[in-house]
Amino acid sequence: MERDLKSELQAQARAEGFAACRVTRPDAVPEIAARLSAFVADGRHGQMGWMAERMHWRGDPAALWPEARSVVMLAEPYTPEDDPLALLEERDRAAISVYARNRDYHDIVKKRLKRVGRWLLEQAPGEAIKVFVDTAPVMEKPLAAAAGLGWQGKHTNLLSRELGNWFFLGAIFTTVELAPDAPARENCGSCRACLDVCPTEAFPAPFQLDARRCISYLTIEHHGPVEESLRARMGNRIYGCDDCLAVCPWNKFAVAAQEMRYAARPELVGPKLAELAALDDAAFRALFSGSPIKRIGRDRFVRNVLYAIGNSGEAVLLSAAQALCEDADATVADAARWAVGRLSGVL
Structure with a gap:
């Protein structure tokens, strides 16, 4: 045989x-x-x-x-194991993309x-x-x-x-010759759930993405200040965005993760924005050791946290933003001043 x-x-x-x-x-x-x-x-x-x-x-x-x-x-x-969209309602806490919680x-x-x-x-x-x-x-x-x-x-x-x-x-x-499988057939039908849920309208058309408006891109790949018109739409998403994935009806067939190292670390499920804003470089590296988040560095991460603080509507977070208005990193300082303006009702 x-x-x-x-x-x-x-x-x-x-x-x-x-x-x-x-x-x-x-x-x-x-x-x-x-x-x-x-x-x-x-x-x-x-x-x-x-x-x-x-x-x-x-x-x-x-x-x-x-x-x-x-x-x-x-x-x-x-x-x-849980619905990542639920965290978006907890405005004093951070939403971290599911894949990056461990x-x-x-x-x-x-x-x-x-x-x-x-x-x-x-x-x-x-x-x-x-x-x-x-x-x-x-x-x-x-x-x-x-x-x-x-x-x-x-x-x-x-x-x-x-x-x-x-x-x-x-x-x-x-280099091994293996028989190829047949390609898959598209089965989205008339569903628009992923397109309609996107907070920044990053999909110019079905099956098309403009990364410049995607929150995953903005929080991870984009360096420097984020365009002001997009900051408010980022909500409390500080690293990545799961909205379009989370609403897909095909997830009713999703299978459980077998790898325990993908299970969320408790401290990365809705961490408090005030605590994240206070991280210096050493504390940032220690918290995210072994995590994909470490790659973006403290400054870009804290920039994202400050945008979330500005979007929180929580006056109690004003002092956390004020403390960073003169940060050594110009982008962090800019984000802090923006957050102060938002929380103070100026912006």
Whole structure:
């Protein structure tokens, strides 16, 4: 009986904790080069210059590693145990995106990918692999859709009939020839929930995103002051935004996260804004050690906290903002003065 290496690989991926594993070809998404080029030409990437700088690789997965013959796409659930939208009503507390409330998923998923990859190499001596988790110029979502893991919804994130949309993606490029899976079919229908819930109207049209208006981009990637017209719309979201994910009806099929390191640390579920505003660099690093939040640094983080304070309507937080009006970082000081103005009724 002929060996079915692909089925064995999928079984191994499930044994390692992945919820789904599908295969596609590096050249399966020729349309993404034009889509990416238009996105960058319109300036919708904002300050993410790396998108433009490495557009050739990002727009053509086959160019990233020409020797690769297959791309194995894997899904890892991080489904929250509670409704992340509930925190938006607690104005004196911070809303942190679900994925960032504990350990950095890049490290967890990459180690798991490497274990699956090593297994594959043991079965196919002489072959090679490269693993990627959201840090290389790889368009994971179009590749995952081509592999049949799901489809890109109107919010541009990946959706699955079996998993909802609370899952990370990992990719294993390999020289091993594996039979590709059929691509997924789009199943959003007439639903507009993700588009209508967006507080900053970051979706110019269904299946399109303008990162410059996206709260995830503004709180994580954007450096310097945020445009004043957008600050009030950020509410108490200080790192990322889950609104469009949380309202998706397909989440009725979401599966529970198996990795305990994705479970929220209690101190990162609705932390008090006043306490976060008081963090100096050392305290910030200590609190977010091992967290993806650490990457943005104290200044950008406290800037976000001050916007949330300005949006809180809580006069008791006025002193926390006043204490930072002369901060050494000009953007933090600007955010503090804005928050004071909001809480004082001046703005």
